[in-house]
Amino acid sequence: AQSVTQPDIHITVSEGASLELRCNYSYGATPYLFWYVQSPGQGLQLLLKYFSGDTLVQGIKGFEAEFKRSQSSFNLRKPSVHWSDAAEYFCAVARPKNNNAGNMLTFGGGTRLMVKP
Amino acid sequence: ETGVTQTPRHLVMGMTNKKSLKCEQHLGHNAMYWYKQSAKKPLELMFVYNFKEQTENNSVPSRFSPECPNSSHLFLHLHTLQPEDSALYLCASSQGHSNTGELFFGEGSRLTVL
Numbered sequence: 299a300q301s302v303t304q305p306d307i308h309i310t311v312s313e314g315a316s317l318e319l320r321c322n323y324s325y326g327a328t329p330y331l332f333w334y335v336q337s338p339g340q341g342l343q344l345l346l347k348y349f350s351g352d353t354l355v356q357g358i359k360g361f362e363a364e365f366k367r368s369q370s371s372f373n374l375r376k377p378s379v380h381w382s383d384a385a386e387y388f389c390a391v392a393r394p395k396n397n398n399a400g401n402m403l404t405f406g407g408g409t410r411l412m413v414k415p
Numbered sequence: 416e417t418g419v420t421q422t423p424r425h426l427v428m429g430m431t432n433k434k435s436l437k438c439e440q441h442l443g444h445n446a447m448y449w450y451k452q453s454a455k456k457p458l459e460l461m462f463v464y465n466f467k468e469q470t471e472n473n474s475v476p477s478r479f480s481p482e483c484p485n486s487s488h489l490f491l492h493l494h495t496l497q498p499e500d501s502a503l504y505l506c507a508s509s510q511g512h513s514n515t516g517e518l519f520f521g522e523g524s525r526l527t528v529l
Binding site for chain 2: 332340342347402404
């Protein structure tokens with residue numbers, strides 16, 4: 299069974315500083331990887347996804363993530379954080395479909411980002 | 416606005432009540448999902464429906480009963496719940512079939528069981 303670990307439960311950064319959120323996965327094959335963001339009182343919104351090809355993927359809101367197979371990681375980065383980026387971030391991995399049963403995402407526990415002015 | 420609408424946004428119920436959560440998607444997707452989001456726990460997949468057929472039941476207690484009358488609507492019927500069932504219940508939809516598809520989430524229904 300696949301699993302996703304986000305080692306940092308909380309992270310606080312200053313506005314304008316760079317950001318890196320860590321994600322490690324356990325999966326037997328090449329995974330499909332996702333980062334979602336959840337603002338307070340909201341559902342989850344997709345930031346970016348990796349399926350194959352270039353290991354550095356660009357997403358919305360200035361975010362990017364890099365897939366590193368050797369480290370089983372898919373860390374999320376942003377060069378300069380804005381106050382509006384304060385939210386909870388979830389890494390997820392998709393497991394194989396079963397009889398066309400839709401998308402089976404396993405989520406990490408989330409990292410709550412706080413931004414200091 | 417993600418195209419997935421959940422009602423009610425907030426629900427308080429007693430352990431003997433019967434209530435339902437509703438989800439509607441306007442995206443033309445084929446698959447719909449219920450997830451449970453509890454404090455200090457990862458998001459838990461509860462049910463998956465693909466073309467109105469239930470394809471996944473993730474060992475969910477029978478006090479949660481899903482219903483998918485068509486590809487656009489998904490319900491979660493609740494009865495004799497426990498206080499530990501208090502959580503944010505998220506509905507999502509996707510194009511189905513493919514693992515490469517994105518999940519579109521609603522804003523959730525915050526359930527409190529007294």
